[in-house]
Amino acid sequence: MNRLFxxxxxxxxxxxxxxxxxxxxxxxxxSPFSAAMPELAAGALADGGPAWNVSETPTxxxxxxxxxGLALENVEVxxxxxxxxxxxxxxxxxxxxxxxxxxxRFHGKFSRSLHFGMDLDASRVAARLEQGVLSVTLxxxxxxxxxxxxxQVKSIEAKVQ
Amino acid sequence: xxxxxxxxxxxxxxxxxxxxxxxxxxxxxxxxRYKEEVLIYADLPGSRPEDVEVxxxxxxxxxxxxxxxxxLPGQSVREEYAVGDWRRSFTLSExxxxxxxxxxxxxxxxxxxIPKAVEARAHRVQVRAGQG
Numbered sequence: 001m002n003r004l005f006x007x008x009x010x011x012x013x014x015x016x017x018x019x020x021x022x023x024x025x026x027x028x029x030x031s032p033f034s035a036a037m038p039e040l041a042a043g044a045l046a047d048g049g050p051a052w053n054v055s056e057t058p059t060x061x062x063x064x065x066x067x068x069g070l071a072l073e074n075v076e077v078x079x080x081x082x083x084x085x086x087x088x089x090x091x092x093x094x095x096x097x098x099x100x101x102x103x104x105r106f107h108g109k110f111s112r113s114l115h116f117g118m119d120l121d122a123s124r125v126a127a128r129l130e131q132g133v134l135s136v137t138l139x140x141x142x143x144x145x146x147x148x149x150x151x152q153v154k155s156i157e158a159k160v161q
Numbered sequence: 162x163x164x165x166x167x168x169x170x171x172x173x174x175x176x177x178x179x180x181x182x183x184x185x186x187x188x189x190x191x192x193x194r195y196k197e198e199v200l201i202y203a204d205l206p207g208s209r210p211e212d213v214e215v216x217x218x219x220x221x222x223x224x225x226x227x228x229x230x231x232x233l234p235g236q237s238v239r240e241e242y243a244v245g246d247w248r249r250s251f252t253l254s255e256x257x258x259x260x261x262x263x264x265x266x267x268x269x270x271x272x273x274x275i276p277k278a279v280e281a282r283a284h285r286v287q288v289r290a291g292q293g
Binding site: 051052053054055056060061062064067068069070092094095097100101103104105129132133 | 189194196200202204206231233234235236238239241269
């Protein structure tokens with residue numbers, strides 16, 4: 001696993017719930033940490049953005065990123081040459097008069113980028129966002145795809161002669 | 162898009178057994194106090210409204226969301242997160258009435274609204290003039 005982007009978005013391993021620790025305090029108080037340093041405590045992204053998974057098929061690159069609460073029009077997917085970037089912003093505003101008791105969900109602007117080692121076909125990039133999961137398909141340029149050259153196999157008899 | 166609040170005892174045993182084998186994660190939540198309610202927002206990407214189940218039993222509000230297995234085609238180049246179900250539960254104080262909670266799911270975000278228990282709401286005591 002290659003983690004080039006230190007990120008607060010990396011999800012912890014499956015766990016038997018940290019509930020008990022969390023449960024008791026949250027109706028009654030906010031932690032002193034969140035009171036003293038709201039920016040750090042409140043899920044603001046210090047660096048980068050949401051975690052993503054990337055895969056490669058013979059003809060495409062596929063990217064998936066979890067962006068719950070966002071619509072496709074709030075996300076900007078751009079490809080400049082071989083550089084892809086995904087940008088957006090999630091606002092988690094609350095009504096006036098409401099008060100935060102706990103704030104763990106990410107909020108604010110995010111941006112992630114990736115450089116590819118081959119040409120891509122920018123005109124055929126496709127993106128969709130369903131149930132808060134962004135999927136992007138980046139087709140490789142025709143010129144970048146390895147050509148398969150048919151290999152002729154001569155029969156052994158022919159070789160012997 | 163509403164999720165029914167059901168009693169966990171109604172859950173078939175076979176389903177519980179099948180679920181226990183799947184990996185699951187703790188979703189991030191925001192909790193907001195607003196007027197006579199507490200709102201819980203939970204990030205449940207990959208879950209459709211019908212995949213989300215919220216139960217309330219003996220003071221514990223439990224949320225579970227099934228997520229269909231997603232595998233990117235081809236060979237993985239970078240893998241920064243794993244996909245699994247979502248589970249988390251909350252113990253409510255007696256001031257809140259979990260049995261009257263309502264839930265909505267949109268774009269992979271659950272919004273739970275839990276009203277204050279009637280007994281816990283502030284009410285004005287009428288003052289009358291004493292006799293004499």
